[in-house]
Amino acid sequence: MIALIIERKMNRTKLAIAVIATQIFSTHSVVVHAQVLEEVLVTARKKTESLMDVPVAVSVVSGAAMDNEGITNLEQLSSQVPGLQVGRSALASSIYIRGIGSGGNLGFEQSVGMYVDGIYQTRSRQFTQSLVDLDRIEVLRGPQSLLFGKNTVAGAIKVESSNPLPGDDFNGYLIADIEPEYGTARGTAVLSGSLSDSFAARLAFRYQESDGYVDNVYIDRDVAQRDDTVARLSLVWQPSETLRFTGKLSRTEMESVGIEQTNPVVDSTLLDQTLAGNTRLITTQVVGAIAAFATPGFTAGTGSKEYDSWTGNLDWAPYDEEETESNQASLRVDWELDQLTFTSLTGYSDFYFEQQHDVDFHPGNVAGGISTEDVELFSQEFRIASDFDGFYNFTAGVYYEEQELQVDANPTLDGSLGGVIGQLPANELSPLLPPVPLSALGVNSAWNGLVLASLDPANAPLIGAEQINIYSGVSNKNDNDTLAIFGELTFDLSDFLFLDVGGRWSEDSKKTNKQVQLGVGAPGEQTVVIGSDGVPTGALDAQNTGVVAVSWSLANAYPHNQNLKRDESHFDPSVRLRWHMSDDAMTYISYVEGYKSGGFNASGDSSNPDGTPGPGTEFEDEQAQAWELGVKTTFWDGRARLSTTLFRTEIEDLQVTSFRGLTFVADNAAALISQGLEMEGQFALSEGWEVGGSLAYLDSEFDDFTTGSCTIQQVAAVGIVCNQDLSGERGPNAPEWSGVVYANYEQAMGDNFRFRFNISGAYKDEYFLDGDLDPNTLQDSYVKLNARIALAGGDDSWEIALYGRNLTDETTYTFATDAPLSAGIYGAWIEEPRIVGLQGRYNF
Numbered sequence: 001m002i003a004l005i006i007e008r009k010m011n012r013t014k015l016a017i018a019v020i021a022t023q024i025f026s027t028h029s030v031v032v033h034a035q036v037l038e039e040v041l042v043t044a045r046k047k048t049e050s051l052m053d054v055p056v057a058v059s060v061v062s063g064a065a066m067d068n069e070g071i072t073n074l075e076q077l078s079s080q081v082p083g084l085q086v087g088r089s090a091l092a093s094s095i096y097i098r099g100i101g102s103g104g105n106l107g108f109e110q111s112v113g114m115y116v117d118g119i120y121q122t123r124s125r126q127f128t129q130s131l132v133d134l135d136r137i138e139v140l141r142g143p144q145s146l147l148f149g150k151n152t153v154a155g156a157i158k159v160e161s162s163n164p165l166p167g168d169d170f171n172g173y174l175i176a177d178i179e180p181e182y183g184t185a186r187g188t189a190v191l192s193g194s195l196s197d198s199f200a201a202r203l204a205f206r207y208q209e210s211d212g213y214v215d216n217v218y219i220d221r222d223v224a225q226r227d228d229t230v231a232r233l234s235l236v237w238q239p240s241e242t243l244r245f246t247g248k249l250s251r252t253e254m255e256s257v258g259i260e261q262t263n264p265v266v267d268s269t270l271l272d273q274t275l276a277g278n279t280r281l282i283t284t285q286v287v288g289a290i291a292a293f294a295t296p297g298f299t300a301g302t303g304s305k306e307y308d309s310w311t312g313n314l315d316w317a318p319y320d321e322e323e324t325e326s327n328q329a330s331l332r333v334d335w336e337l338d339q340l341t342f343t344s345l346t347g348y349s350d351f352y353f354e355q356q357h358d359v360d361f362h363p364g365n366v367a368g369g370i371s372t373e374d375v376e377l378f379s380q381e382f383r384i385a386s387d388f389d390g391f392y393n394f395t396a397g398v399y400y401e402e403q404e405l406q407v408d409a410n411p412t413l414d415g416s417l418g419g420v421i422g423q424l425p426a427n428e429l430s431p432l433l434p435p436v437p438l439s440a441l442g443v444n445s446a447w448n449g450l451v452l453a454s455l456d457p458a459n460a461p462l463i464g465a466e467q468i469n470i471y472s473g474v475s476n477k478n479d480n481d482t483l484a485i486f487g488e489l490t491f492d493l494s495d496f497l498f499l500d501v502g503g504r505w506s507e508d509s510k511k512t513n514k515q516v517q518l519g520v521g522a523p524g525e526q527t528v529v530i531g532s533d534g535v536p537t538g539a540l541d542a543q544n545t546g547v548v549a550v551s552w553s554l555a556n557a558y559p560h561n562q563n564l565k566r567d568e569s570h571f572d573p574s575v576r577l578r579w580h581m582s583d584d585a586m587t588y589i590s591y592v593e594g595y596k597s598g599g600f601n602a603s604g605d606s607s608n609p610d611g612t613p614g615p616g617t618e619f620e621d622e623q624a625q626a627w628e629l630g631v632k633t634t635f636w637d638g639r640a641r642l643s644t645t646l647f648r649t650e651i652e653d654l655q656v657t658s659f660r661g662l663t664f665v666a667d668n669a670a671a672l673i674s675q676g677l678e679m680e681g682q683f684a685l686s687e688g689w690e691v692g693g694s695l696a697y698l699d700s701e702f703d704d705f706t707t708g709s710c711t712i713q714q715v716a717a718v719g720i721v722c723n724q725d726l727s728g729e730r731g732p733n734a735p736e737w738s739g740v741v742y743a744n745y746e747q748a749m750g751d752n753f754r755f756r757f758n759i760s761g762a763y764k765d766e767y768f769l770d771g772d773l774d775p776n777t778l779q780d781s782y783v784k785l786n787a788r789i790a791l792a793g794g795d796d797s798w799e800i801a802l803y804g805r806n807l808t809d810e811t812t813y814t815f816a817t818d819a820p821l822s823a824g825i826y827g828a829w830i831e832e833p834r835i836v837g838l839q840g841r842y843n844f
Helices: 002-007 009-028 063-068 073-079 124-128 268-275 280-295 426-433 443-455 457-463 544-554 714-718
Strands: 058-061 084-088 095-099 112-116 119-121 136-139 154-162 172-180 184-194 199-210 214-216 221-223 227-239 241-258 319-336 340-359 366-387 394-412 469-492 499-519 528-531 560-582 585-596 622-635 638-662 663-684 688-706 735-751 753-764 783-791 798-804 813-818 826-830 835-843
Touching: 009 340, 058 063, 063 136, 073 084, 073 124, 084 124, 095 112, 095 124, 095 753, 119 366, 124 136, 136 214, 221 227, 268 714, 443 753, 469 544, 499 544, 528 544
Parallel strands: 112 154
Antiparallel strands: 058 136, 084 095, 112 119, 136 154, 172 184, 172 835, 184 199, 199 227, 214 221, 227 241, 241 319, 319 340, 340 366, 366 394, 394 469, 469 499, 499 528, 499 560, 560 585, 585 622, 622 638, 638 663, 663 688, 688 735, 735 753, 753 783, 783 798, 798 835, 813 826
């Protein structure tokens, strides 16, 4: 069935694929003297295996390759891995594999599990952290529930740092990178070696600073200005050949000023509708639109101004500052006992992220706020695996995890409405607003009433228009515990045929205390006016207290103090049949199930007016069922390898967040089907040349999604409370075609020098950047070219290189959405432009 569906959509590309295949296989005649490809080892199944033997769709990027191109995080890497999308957005990072990912609600866990040295990373912001001294990154596509557990319905990313080796002499390297156009400088130092015959240590350190690649013309400064520091200490003690201890301590500090957010689209027709009296837009959109368009020079960031930014809240300094602190400790014990291997992995991590940000996405000082995430995690896994010579083998284990998570958000609205009130005469604004008294307005018109009250001199004491900033304080304190038992049996049906049958039982318990209180004051300087119990504090008089309450009722933010709890349990089966057709070829077919846990809406807008939990307070878990057919083969006497994967994943009860003006609604409203074909190959053409690439076709669509959030154009036509039917539509972050090709060349130049050259090209088809599939958030297809040329010493003790990323200077984005309170203005997070860097490396 999968093949039939895909075949109907591939007709137009058959000729191109045939040509590519012909070119690849026609190289047979020129590789007689080629070198053998180096074997790639992975731990995708939590044991060391050859990439060509592991029955999982996995892509591997070495740490050395990342260093060579100046890549320091997953966002920079994702454009080179088909099917992977990683980037920043307004509230969280955006992570998708095969078109499957999570929305921006901070209460959502991820569809892609990330593991650094085996330890789970719980928050999306951890996906965009700086990385240093890596052995490799493995991107596992498709549900990985058996060995990795919950929140891997799309796949898993395994980040493996380098380890010291007992017995090695002291060694290490120094790397210095300069990317002058945007003031980026980076230094890396690694020292490794043995302290005794059985004990070794490795210390890695990196510091990076950058002026940023976006020109914020509003505040006359380049952004984002960043300082990143990453350090890791790794210790290995191997008292015997059968016992090994590996301990790691790491710390990451990241600080930045400004964000890479621009305005790629400004649709003035929606403002024109507002001015013409379209009350569907007036009710929530007029204020910010007028404030932004009234700013001299404000326009869409198109043409030569794509990297110009207008974001800023000048009255609320500091503006758009971010701070990240992260610590992680782990201890792994591997003990071999005859035909059994026992593994213990203990992990602890704490992660803190604070952002003081402008959330109206334009120069009007309308909305801003402070948000923080603070999480502590402890995990323990015990695992035992057999290596019998008989009919069967097994892997079994138990996993325990506990999290303490605090998520706080303090969105603030400027009482001067971006400077509109107090700057423009009342007679210029009053025609835009329905002339009705505040008491006669409904929820959707409450903000209009607030504006009218400000403009009416008789009501001036009611609002204190230019002084009051109203805020909603949202606090979510979460305790999350997970217990899982898993196991897999492998049956040797013959010398070539193997059956893997397993399952994982998991139990999740979540407790949340959620509080919302309302107040006044600039970000970081607020005074509580109405407590979480709904009782006024007396900080303001009754009239102004009422204004605060009415203002936030527009966004469905009501004071509340809720203690919530949910428990869920799952059993996820896994079945896989493997056929080793020869020593160099293997095929497999698998069926797996997985889940992403449910939880609670972290937004402050899901309460009923009386403070009780309202619709959207709680969302259920989502489930995945996936089939996969894979073929992996090595040929041409080890000079070439090729992997092909055919897949289909069905997601039920997909967790989605609908953004409606100022309101976020979390729900299990959709079903999604992701299916397609992936190919990946490497070819050693000669002693000096290696070429390769990957190609991915993705057919991703909502199978059932009748309650999708409306675009702002639909709001203008229908009203703020509307839905659109997205059933049958392609989901966001799901390019139909994507691919990568590369070529590496290395040649000795006598005894003293070596010449190296690398070039790669990445293509991605067009795809939507927001869940409402607004045409203004469509990312065009693109080709990005990376290259590197280097001269090294004959003994490889030194190297000087010139490298470039995105040499085609493509303008691409990781997320885009229509700005709150401002009809027709879009905010988007822009990726780096052309980057050229100079690198020096010394190995010792």
